[in-house]
């Protein structure tokens with residue numbers, strides 16, 4: 001007996017062999033997908049009728065700072081340097097463990113509601129982010145964000161905390177939590193520190209999550225201090241590999257793109273954040289053409305200001321079209337691949353496709369809405385017309401976290417109330 005059967009669905013498997021199944025079924029057992037097809041001989045405790053809906057892999061947000069939900073709308077319309085140094089970092093210095101717990105629960109709630117089933121996070125007070133992930137039922141690849149600013153003492157302390165977090169949480173919550181090392185960026189971490197982080201990550205067989213070439217200022221800094229850009233600098237210290245998730249990668253030359261593709265680096269494109277902070281337009285179409293694995297992320301809520309991956313998909317497509325002046329750039333199916341299959345590859349998880357043996361991480365999107373009618377092409381509708389609010393049901397590891405728009409895994413009203421109070425208390429601490 002299976003646990004769940006989803007029937008009468010348009011199944012967007014994202015698996016090239018299975019393709020789309022117009023009136024299909026998905027069978028879930030023990031947290032995994034048991035069957036995907038046109039019909040099934042199985043029976044289950046729970047049957048979900050998905051008539052008029054699309055069942056698809058849950059979206060994978062590959063660059064987030066979950067706790068920053070507390071800073072939604074706190075520092076808008078600013079240049080990145082001032083935004084980070086004058087507003088965000090001083091505010092983060094006042095965050096407590098409990099603040100991060102509530103902020104992260106709020107992020108999990110928002111992601112579950114808008115169809116994200118996995119996310120990669122880099123932040124501080126990470127034990128409490130992990131606790132929120134464990135409680136919510138979502139899947140996550142978590143890293144403690146490390147910055148040494150060239151200080152040996154700081155580097156020692158940061159790597160110690162990063163390693164402690166990895167050893168404490170990797171594989172926890174029935175494997176839903178994986179961990180990564182999170183050196184912040186090449187212009188905030190020293191060369192020596194980045195070398196040590198890479199060595200430690202290889203030794204521990206743990207992936208790395210880092211910001212790279214988000215801004216022209218980083219490019220100039222690296223050229224002035226090291227005589228080369230971040231991509232060549234990281235190549236020089238043997239940092240690159242398939243184990244690295246590089247967020248942003250906006251300021252790339254054609255030579256840089258070749259290096260990223262050659263080393264199999266995973267690139268998290270964050271179009272909304274890049275537009276809001278006026279960082280620039282990442283050469284996503286060129287990266288994909290070169291064979292690089294490009295996935296999608298929202299960044300934190302202070303630079304987005306939400307965690308809706310549907311909005312991110314549409315923005316990614318539109319931004320490439322206008323950036324290249326080519327309306328055929330980044331078509332809908334390719335964006336869906338970025339948000340599912342490519343994201344799973346970047347995080348090293350068996351999700352992102354609906355296929356036997358993979359994690360039962362999926363969403364049901366209700367297409368019976370005025371803004372989703374008529375339905376000529378499912379991929380186009382999902383990318384250009386749908387939003388996170390159309391997600392009806394969210395399932396992670398075979399557990400239903402939201403059903404028929406009702407969140408079942410967390411006390412939504414309690415979290416919303418606590419988030420409001422937490423942000424008020426935080427604001428008065430920041431001002432004092």
Ligand SMILES: C[C@H]1O[C@@H](n2cnc3c(O)ncnc32)[C@H](O)[C@@H]1O
Pocket residue numbers: 065084088089092122123124145184211214273299300303
């Ligand atoms: C983990 C640290 O990273 C900071 N952060 C959040 N968003 C960005 C961004 O777009 N660029 C660089 N750094 C960022 C976050 O505030 C934490 O301090």
Ligand SMILES: [Zn+2]
Pocket residue numbers: 063064065211247299300
């Ligand atoms: Zn970021």
